[in-house]
Amino acid sequence: MASGDLQAVKRRIRSVTSMEHITNAMKLVSAAKLRRAKTSFEKSNQYLHFITDSIAEIFNNAGEVPEKYLEGGREIHNTCYIVVSSSRGLCGSFNSNIIKLAETEMQGDENSVLLTIGTRGRDYFAKRGCTILKDFTTPPENMTFLDSQEMSTPIIEMFDKGEIDKVVLIYTSYLSQIEQAAVKVQLLPFEANLDPEVMKQNKEVEYEPSVGDVFNYLVPKYMETMLYGAIIESATCEHAARRMAMENATDNAREMLGDLSLYYNRARQAAITNELIEVVSGSEALS
Amino acid sequence: MAKMAQNLVSVEVITPEKLFYKGDVELVICRTLTGDEGFMAGHQWATKLLDIGELRIKEEDKDEYLMAAIAGGFVDVKDSIVIYTDAAEWPEDIDANRAQIAKERAEKWLADNPEEEEVEMRKREAALRRAVSRLTIRESGMKGGKTI
Numbered sequence: 001m002a003s004g005d006l007q008a009v010k011r012r013i014r015s016v017t018s019m020e021h022i023t024n025a026m027k028l029v030s031a032a033k034l035r036r037a038k039t040s041f042e043k044s045n046q047y048l049h050f051i052t053d054s055i056a057e058i059f060n061n062a063g064e065v066p067e068k069y070l071e072g073g074r075e076i077h078n079t080c081y082i083v084v085s086s087s088r089g090l091c092g093s094f095n096s097n098i099i100k101l102a103e104t105e106m107q108g109d110e111n112s113v114l115l116t117i118g119t120r121g122r123d124y125f126a127k128r129g130c131t132i133l134k135d136f137t138t139p140p141e142n143m144t145f146l147d148s149q150e151m152s153t154p155i156i157e158m159f160d161k162g163e164i165d166k167v168v169l170i171y172t173s174y175l176s177q178i179e180q181a182a183v184k185v186q187l188l189p190f191e192a193n194l195d196p197e198v199m200k201q202n203k204e205v206e207y208e209p210s211v212g213d214v215f216n217y218l219v220p221k222y223m224e225t226m227l228y229g230a231i232i233e234s235a236t237c238e239h240a241a242r243r244m245a246m247e248n249a250t251d252n253a254r255e256m257l258g259d260l261s262l263y264y265n266r267a268r269q270a271a272i273t274n275e276l277i278e279v280v281s282g283s284e285a286l287s
Numbered sequence: 288m289a290k291m292a293q294n295l296v297s298v299e300v301i302t303p304e305k306l307f308y309k310g311d312v313e314l315v316i317c318r319t320l321t322g323d324e325g326f327m328a329g330h331q332w333a334t335k336l337l338d339i340g341e342l343r344i345k346e347e348d349k350d351e352y353l354m355a356a357i358a359g360g361f362v363d364v365k366d367s368i369v370i371y372t373d374a375a376e377w378p379e380d381i382d383a384n385r386a387q388i389a390k391e392r393a394e395k396w397l398a399d400n401p402e403e404e405e406v407e408m409r410k411r412e413a414a415l416r417r418a419v420s421r422l423t424i425r426e427s428g429m430k431g432g433k434t435i
Contacts, residue, residue: 040304047301051371054363058334145303145373206333209320214334217361221371228303 020253027246034239085121092245140235296328390418
């Protein structure tokens with residue numbers, strides 16, 4: 001075996017080693033970020049249901065809620081999809097899963113408009129000529145509740161004006177460290193929750209200033225909260241997905257290193273044996 | 288004073304980020320759109336919108352109110368009370384400088400743009416009111432709360 005080949009393998013080993021260092025470091029960073037994102041996600045998730053419960057209760061208890069926010073209140077022509085993706089890559093199939101689900105949802109719906117969060121989703125749909133209403137490119141982990149308020153206000157205005165009739169949120173839901181799933185939730189019109197558990201309330205509830213006002217306040221709030229929750233959850237998923245992807249990359253690099261060093265050692269040994277044979281046969285020829 | 292456990296009501300104050308306060312209290316006073324209103328155990332079930340302003344909580348056997356600044360929201364009164372707000376702060380956590388700057392900025396904007404769109408106008412006014420409410424609550428709260 002030629003020494004040039006040995007050199008090439010050695011160089012290869014060096015480059016794979018440095019790559020392994022990088023992916024391993026990224027894995028550690030993602031793990032730390034994941035931990036932080038998870039705490040804030042769990043905290044807010046614990047209380048998120050209060051607001052959705054309140055809305056369901058008010059709906060079930062009050063007779064005269066404004067019909068425009070309810071399912072069946074109007075015909076659906078234009079749908080707005082809110083797609084929560086990430087702004088950075090190297091996170092496995094995280095973005096492609098979201099995009100795939102969004103595409104299936106949007107199929108055959110020519111009047112749909114998009115609001116994208118994260119550059120990945122925006123780039124994909126912009127390239128395919130979809131109407132993008134607005135895009136937000138701040139990394140999801142840095143978003144605050146105020147940002148989500150800013151996002152939902154124009155949507156609600158458009159909904160009130162009748163420019164859009166339906167709002168669907170598509171984001172990644174966090175199931176566990178290793179499992180995340182793309183999901184869709186219909187935000188508006190509000191799907192009536194006819195849960196018998198919530199229905200049974202015979203107590204009179206006092207609304208102030210009026211049922212309609214309370215309801216009109218709660219619906220946008222519900223959207224903001226849902227959006228905020230989805231963004232936090234999606235950020236958690238992004239870190240989890242990236243951690244997994246980087247862990248796989250590190251494992252692959254290590255496996256490759258093992259194979260390469262085995263090959264290198266074999267080749268080196270073969271070269272030594274070769275030289276020995278040459279020396280021995282040379283001395284044999286002399287004697 | 289004899290303990291009257293049956294007269295306590297559980298209160299939770301929730302913001303999008305966290306559970307701000309949780310406890311069994313005697314009385315909680317919040318600013319609804321029509322004025323300050325107090326809630327005690329056994330109150331009629333109600334859902335009321337809250338204005339920007341102060342929230343006062345009287346815990347059991349305490350002579351002083353706990354004060355907090357809240358940025359609007361709603362209160363849901365049932366067998367327990369849940370207050371949902373966009374933001375809540377204790378007086379000691381309020382950054383007076385930031386509030387002062389926000390107040391001045393909002394005032395300046397309102398003075399410079401008297402004929403702006405209504406939506407934008409309302410947003411700035413709300414910002415101003417939040418800043419003013421923060422400042423007053425910080426001031427009165429830092430003096431050791433209000434005695435009853």
